[in-house]
Amino acid sequence: MNFLESLELALKDYIEDKISLGKAAELANLAIWEMNDELKKRKFTLNYKLSEAQLEIERLLKKHKKE
Secondary structure, eight states: OOHHHHHHHHHHHHHTTSSOHHHHHHHHTOOHHHHHHHHHHTTOOOOOOHHHHHHHHHHHHHHHHHO
16 A cells, blocks of 8 residues: 555544544554644644644654664
């Protein structure tokens, strides 16, 4: 599956409330803020939960420590 197909599937599942924003971003290999940008491009609103923000911060901190 290519990037665009992965992105479209992740967006579809998120919009249908099957997965969280964080999971959608992970499936599309994007950061949560990049997934949010993709939603904005398609005129969808964000359902961002505090727990997702915390997970994104943790993911970024882990990534930063590896570098």
